[in-house]
Amino acid sequence: MDSLIKDAVKSGTPIDGADGLLTELTKAVLERALQTEMTHHLGYESRDPAGRGSGNSRNGSSPKTVTTVNGPVDIAVPRDRNGSFEPVIVPKRARRLGNINSVVLSLYSRGMTTRDIEAHLEEVYGAKVSRELISNIT
Template structure:
């Protein structure tokens, strides 16, 4: 497996975080800041791909569409709540992939909610767990919306017809 960051780079990041008093995870932690930087960098790459030219490139002049600033969007990730700057284009045609329109949760947050729910945790327990472990602010109402997605499937499974026994019927002692 290829290593994306060298051990020295990771050691340097952790040392800088500790020296500045920053935690590794939680609100304002190193992992959250790295997640923000990676998401914003990817969004800029997506915008360049969408427009067909890099920011500041003369090719974009007179192209009919160009960058038009950005807007802040708070998303819940496994690194906690992160506010990212999502770029926009003049024509409003840019549809980001890494931070899709209308989505407020990224990564495996929905899957994690469903897994905890399937293990019998209440919506309030799941809310507390996500806040405690990931620093994520998620309401019990949101948890209910996510779990409602599978509620119909659970009910259908519970009400499914039971297969006939595969064993021959027991015959009373015939004499």
């Protein structure tokens, strides 16, 4: 994380936005948490000899885009060979994290239409959210 901050300062990376520091930090935190969950699930660290012959092991990762209050974040979700890994921090099939539902409900309760909310989320968070999804949340 320290290296992300140093690189951002050197390159003049903005704090927010799609390519901003907050997006990169969110990605790093989520991916580290997912790796920790995988280690707990398997019962051994990555590349640990104790995992040999255990019947299950790491099997790469799958790309996933999740919408956070800082905008969309592309992450790599680890997989296991048996397909039994069920992440908690970023659940399977979840596409929205954090308070994004609360943001939508708050805007709706203040009288914004689904079109207004759609435009606001794209403008402020860089998140493309359909009107149907907004209707489902509200």
